[in-house]
Amino acid sequence: MKFSLIDITDQSGSFISGxxxxxxxxxxxSVIKAARATEAxxxxxxxVAVVTALSSTCAILSYWNNLTRLDIDS
Numbered sequence: 001m002k003f004s005l006i007d008i009t010d011q012s013g014s015f016i017s018g019x020x021x022x023x024x025x026x027x028x029x030s031v032i033k034a035a036r037a038t039e040a041x042x043x044x045x046x047x048v049a050v051v052t053a054l055s056s057t058c059a060i061l062s063y064w065n066n067l068t069r070l071d072i073d074s
Contacts, residue, residue: 001025001026001027001028001053002023002024002025002053003023003024003025003026003028003031003050003051003052003053003070004020004021004022004023004024004050004051004052004053004054005020005021005022005023005024005031005034005035005038005048005049005050005051006018006019006020006021006048006049006050006051006064006067007019007020007021007046007047007048008046008047008048008049009063011049011069014068014069014072015066015067015068015069016049016051016066016067016069017063017064017065017066017067018049018063018064018067019061019062019063019064020054020056020060020061020062020064021038021048022038023053023054024050028050028070028071031050031071032050032071035048035049035050035071036048049067049069049070049071050069050070050071051067051068051069051070052067052068052070054067
């Protein structure tokens, strides 16, 4: 499956808003691991959410609203 990692700026329950960081192809477990590694690489100064892959030709630097967070229980 294809997922996207989002730098969270706002969260309400399982819905998040934020900026696209990167895409990931793999399992939900592998993308959650990548999200936590991205947080650690950034000294845990950002919170990264996993969402279903965004369908955009230019996701970079785009702000996304009301995305369903898939890693909420991790």
